[in-house]
Amino acid sequence: MIAGHAARIAGWMFAAPALLVLLVFFGLPVAAALALSLTDFDLYALADVRNLRPVGLDNYLELLRTPLFWKALGNTVYFVAAGVPLSIGLSLAAALLLHAKAARFRPLFRTALFAPVVTTVVAVAVIWRYLFHTSYGLVNWALGLVGISPVDWLGDPRWAMPTIILFAAWKNFGYNMVILLAGLQAIPEELYEAARIDGASRWRQFLHITLPQLGPVLLVVAVITVSGYFQLFAEPYVMTRGDPLQSTVSVLYFMYEEGFRWWNLGRASAVAFLLFLVILAATTLLLRLGRRRGLV
């Protein structure tokens, strides 16, 4: 440790550029977003700031009376509630397979399973749009081989969100797979040996050793995934534009349209803050549940 005045200045000097960037381009905008959400900032205010009026909590109250906001929130909750378990389930299954003693070509399989994670969402969403095309998509063609008639995947309000959920699970499961795999590798082998001597079946070993030992890692993974999935945007933007019948409008998609299409920046800021609160509530709830089970 350096002592004295020069040292302190050095510390600040080294931290300053990054801190300045974070302050100017993140900290201040977040504070400004809160202020903005309490005003009627719109196209007129964008042209001339003198048109700006404070409106208190009106934006929030009005949002709570807007059916499309509730629809967007409902769609997003649907995406999170179905997408997170599906994604993590896939991740866990893949991690268990890779961890199994019987697995061959591990590095090769791991790389293949992880590949979708590093791809560009927009590009692979475009691919999926064609794969799930009603009349010439490969998926419907394959289903046709087993006698299932074509499904209008992205054009039917019942199927559009499930298709996006499937897409997200495909795109993201590799990420958590790697984290869970590291978690599996950290479980002491002796625990399994002891269980085998006691004659515990594989399923019981999984239930009574693997899952509890993996608990803390699963909790971290769940928190990261839930907060990430609430930020659904690019998928509906590219695959459905929020349609059919607004069945894939997510909260962020709604915010984007409100803010950058209609220029209701005050209202859009309120949407952003409500989403933040929802994410905070959901992740806090998860952590509480985890704590009660003694995972943290």
Add this chain to the structure above:
Amino acid sequence: MSGARGAGQGRLQVLLVNGALLVLASASLAPLLWMLSVSFMPMGEASRFPPPLLPESPTLDNYRELFMRTDAARSFANSLGVSLAVTLLSLLFNAMAGYAFAKLRFPGRDGLFRLLLAALVVPAQVAMLPLFLLMKQLGLVNTYAGVVLPALASVFGIFLVRQYARSIPDELLEAARIDGAGELRIFFQIVLPLLRPVLVTLAVFTFLAAWNDFMWPLIVLTGQEHYTLPVSLAALSREHIMDVELMMAGAVVTVVPVLLLFLLLQRYYIQGLLLGSVKG
């Protein structure tokens, strides 16, 4: 368990486990392979029924069309330039800050670091609306700087470097100071070389994130000439919706660079992912 039965079970297990892995891996790669295949098909071939898996007579027409008739070349250069600028500059800023938080004592350091970690719970999108207004004030809407500036530092990057830098022995830095080396020289000549592994990790992470980023570039870049590849591809897919083969060529151009980078530096990327997930 008798020996023969055990061996039989073992073989069955190898078959089941690897079979399942093969199915999963195929499902992961199939869409990407299909993209590659269709990008070489002549126009209209992919819309036939039944859909062909491989091009009958492979052609580069789609790539030619993509680069001659659309702005793809421009977008590719934009993406590359923006991602490289973000990676190089943020690497320097995050390394300096991470080192300071790990090894230099300054007033308010620990409180500040806790504040940074707490800021991780705020989704980036909350900042985007005022950020747009700020960029408009600064005259940076529809400029490369508008995309690059907000990405010049990240809490994740600072955190990653700090975790790694804590293992640098204080005696080493102290000895350099006694020898009369200035703080800048210590940082560039002693600390940076020691941080090399974590910097490679962070560089891969940052480059991939910058290349794949969509929402902020979509907001701040309003003119085609500045579009990055994802923004350009999203716009293209609206215009050329029926042109499957052309779109797949566009997807290949967007995805292949990051896939190659990942394949080359996979080890570093996975390390960063594991370190980063500790942050919770």
